[in-house]
Amino acid sequence: xxxxxxxxxxxxxxxxxxxxxxxxxxxxxxxxxxxxxxxxxxxxxxxxxxxxxxxxxxxxxxxxxx
Amino acid sequence: xxxxxxxxxxxxxxxxxxxxxxxxxxxxxxxxxxxxxxxxxxxxxxxxxxxxxxxxxxxxxxxxxxxxxxxxxxxxxxxxxxxxxxxxxxxxxxxxxxxxxxxxxxxxxxxxxxxxxxxxxxxxxxxxxxxxxxxxxxxxxxxxxxxxxxxxxxxxxxxxxxxxxxxxxxxxxxxxxxxxxxxxxxxxxxxxxx
Numbered sequence: 001x002x003x004x005x006x007x008x009x010x011x012x013x014x015x016x017x018x019x020x021x022x023x024x025x026x027x028x029x030x031x032x033x034x035x036x037x038x039x040x041x042x043x044x045x046x047x048x049x050x051x052x053x054x055x056x057x058x059x060x061x062x063x064x065x066x
Numbered sequence: 067x068x069x070x071x072x073x074x075x076x077x078x079x080x081x082x083x084x085x086x087x088x089x090x091x092x093x094x095x096x097x098x099x100x101x102x103x104x105x106x107x108x109x110x111x112x113x114x115x116x117x118x119x120x121x122x123x124x125x126x127x128x129x130x131x132x133x134x135x136x137x138x139x140x141x142x143x144x145x146x147x148x149x150x151x152x153x154x155x156x157x158x159x160x161x162x163x164x165x166x167x168x169x170x171x172x173x174x175x176x177x178x179x180x181x182x183x184x185x186x187x188x189x190x191x192x193x194x195x196x197x198x199x200x201x202x203x204x205x206x207x208x209x210x211x212x213x214x215x216x217x218x219x220x221x222x223x224x225x226x227x228x229x230x231x232x233x234x235x236x237x238x239x240x241x242x243x244x245x246x247x248x249x250x251x252x253x254x255x256x257x258x259x260x
Contacts, residue, residue: 031244038247041197042216049101053115054093057122061089064130 074140082129089129093122096141100148102217107152107210109202117155121148142224145214149228200250208243211236 069077069091081088100121105114124147128134134143201209210229214220220228226236 030248031241034248035244038197039216041194044194045106045198045201046098046102046217047105048098049115049118053119054097056119057093057126058086058090060123061086061126064126065084065086 078129078134078140082132082134089126092140096144099141099218100144103145103213104148104152106198106201106213106217107149108155113155117148117151120151124151139224141218142220142228145218145220145224146228149210149214197251200247203250204243204246208239208246211239212243212247215240 067087069087072080072088072091074092074095077088077092079088081092097118101114101118104117104121105111108114108117121144125144201212204212207229211225214225214228215222222233222236222240226233229236231239
């Protein structure tokens with residue numbers, strides 16, 4: 001619990017990081033190395049919804065405007 | 067106008083003032099993060115589509131009603147809505163998220179690497195199936211933090227707010243999630259090196 005790391009734990013630079021700059025993320029070196037080793041693989045699990053779902057949402061929105 | 071350069075807040079303003087393109091860009095920007103977070107929690111493609119849809123219907127209704135007031139925090143706000151809908155679903159079902167090794171996940175959809183050999187591709191496909199299955203084996207609180215942190219790009223403070231725990235608890239859950247994943251991978255002798 002004694003070791004700290006901050007931004008290096010995060011895969012992306014975003015505004016959330018800036019807001020959290022004073023938050024120490026406690027972990028050990030093994031956790032950090034391990035996270036970096038699986039990060040790319042985790043990214044490959046990303047999926048998108050079907051276009052049909054997006055169209056439904058947009059149609060719903062338009063229906064409120066008309 | 068190049069919508070990709072607009073801030074979330076600008077896009078929300080555009081949308082509220084009647085320009086549907088604002089919503090289109092917000093969805094384009096965050097669909098993967100939000101959908102993947104939902105999908106990995108519910109482990110069902112059709113259910114994830116439904117919850118994603120319901121999430122954005124709530125978003126639209128709130129924006130149109132002029133009730134959105136979380137300036138600059140669009141993604142955490144939407145993630146919170148999605149998270150609550152997932153919880154509602156499991157409450158209705160009266161069961162915890164099930165551990166499942168469903169085969170509905172098509173890794174080739176996301177790999178996009180068709181140059182590798184058939185053998186390499188099979189190894190890679192199996193490895194990612196294993197990784198996905200191992201994530202599902204994590205206790206739900208740990209899985210939730212890992213998914214929101216990695217796929218939702220949320221800060222630990224935002225995760226803590228959404229899950230109603232302290233930042234230290236959220237951090238601790240992430241630590242345990244990583245530790246448990248590592249141990250499970252060692253146990254399975256699973257290597258993610260390509």
